[in-house]
Amino acid sequence: MPVKKKRKSSGSDDAGLRKCKITSFCRPATPGRLINSEDHFSSKKCLSWFYEYAGPDEVVGPEGMEKFCEDIGVEPENIVMLVLAWKLEAPNMGFFTKEEWLKGMTSLQCDCNERLQEKLDYLRSQLNDAAVFKNIYRYAFDFARDKDQRSLDMDTAKSMLALLLGRTWPLFPVFHQFLEQSRYKVMNKDQWYNILEFSRTVQADLSNYDEDGAWPVMLDEFVEWHKVRSAL
Template sequence: MSSRKSAADAEISNFCGVTGANPKVAKQYLDKHKRLDRAVDEYFMNGGTPLAASSNKAGPSTTKLNAIFDKYKDQDIQEDLIGIDGTMQFCEDIGLALDDVVLLAIATDLKSKKMGSWERQPWIDGWKVLGCVTVSVASPRLITRHRCDSLEGIRSVLPRIRAKLHSDPAYFKKVYNHTFDFGRNEGQRSLAMDSALPFWGLLIPAGLSGQALAHYVATEDGDEALPPPGETGWTPQLTDLWTEYMETKGGKGVSKDTWQMFLDFVRSMDSRLERFNALDTWPSTIDDFVEWAKERL
C-alpha cells in the first residue's frame, strides 16, 4: 500500500471518528476539500448528509434571535448588553456549565469582548454563522438540520462546536488566542494568573483529547511534519507541571507573547522535552520552565 493511500485512509478514518459518518460520505467531502477541517465543517453545515443530498435551508431568524437576546438582556443598565446575570441564566437554560470550555468557543464566535458580556449584533451574527445543525448526543450518526434561533436549536449545535474545538487546530488556536483578550481585566496588558491557570485547565485538556493539539515536528523551513514513530507529544503530566510552575514561579500575570507561544510549545514538544532548543526564541518563562520541569520528569 502506497504512503499516499495510507494517508488518505487515515484522513477518512479521522473524518469518520469526528462525525460518525460512513467512509463513503467521508471520501466525498475529503475529495472536495482536500483538508480534514474544511471537510468536517461542510459536513456539519450540510446537516450530515451526502453532498449530492444536501440542500439549502432557511437560516436562523433575526427576529427570533433578537427575542432571545432581549430575554437575557440586562435591564438595569442603559447599554444593549447581556450581562453576568443573563449569561448565567442563558447557560442554565441551554444546559451549559459556566466552566465548560465550549463557552470560550461561543465567546469567540459571538465576539464577546469580556466575560459575562454579549453585544446584540455580534450575538445575532454569531449564531447565524454558527449554523443550524442538530447532533444527537446519544446517536452521533443521527444528524439533522435545525435553525439555531431557539434555545432548543442553540442547545443542539453545542456538540458540533465541541467537536470542532477538539479536532480543528486552526479553530482551537482562534479560540485560544481570543481567550487572552476575553479574560484580561480592562486596562491590563497581561492576563491575571488566577484567570490564566483556569483557562489553561479548560483548553489544554480539550485540545489534547482530539487532534487540535496534535504533536508535530518543526522542519528547518518552518513547516510542520509528523513526529518519528513512537514519539509522544505533550502529556497531562506536563500540563500538571506547567500549572505547578506557574502557580509558584509564574508571577501575577501572563504576557500575550507567553500566552500565544505556549500553544506552539505544547504542540511541538515531546513528552520528555528533549526537543527543546534553548537557542530558539521562546519567552524566558518557557525557558525557565523547561529547566525546572526536566528535573521532575
C-alpha cells in the same frame, strides 16, 4: 466559559465571579420542543430570544448569562461557552451585546435555545481542528484579560490554560505546578502564544527541546525547573 465577571463592581463576590473555573463538564441538555427541520431562521425570533436574557442596557450580563447557560443545559465553565463567545466575537467575558448576539446567532442559524442545543456538538468539534483551536486559544487571551491591563493575571491564566490545554497536553499538570511556585504574577501575550506552540512541538520528555530556540524566558525556566525536579 467564565461568564460571571462584573464590570467595576465593588461587591464581595467579585473575585469569585471573575475567575474561570478549571472544571469543565456539561449537564444533559434540558428537553425542549422538537424543531421542525423545515422551520426557517427568524431574525425577529432571534431578537426576542436575546431580550429573554438582556438587561435594560440591552446587554446580556452575568445574571442573564447564568440563566442562558441553565436554559441550554451547559455549565458556564464549559469550554463550549468559550467557543460560542468566539463565534459571537464577544470581546468581554460574561457579556453579549445585541449586535454580537444577532451577528453570531445568525451565522449559526440559531433563533432559540433548542436550535443552539443542536449546535453544541458542532461548536465542540471546532476544538478538534488545529487551526481553529489556535484561533480560539489566541482569542481567549484578550477575552479573559481585564481591558485596562495588557497581561493576564496569573490566576486567570492558569485557569484558562487548564480549560484549553488541561486535557490534551501531557505536561500541563507539571507546567501548572511550575506556575504555582514561579515568580510570575502575570502572563503576557507572547508567553501565552508560545505556550501553545511549546505544547504542540516539544515532546513530553523534553528530548527535542532546543535550548537555542526563541522560546520566552518563562519556558526556558520551566524546562530547567522540570529537569532539576525530575533528577531528584
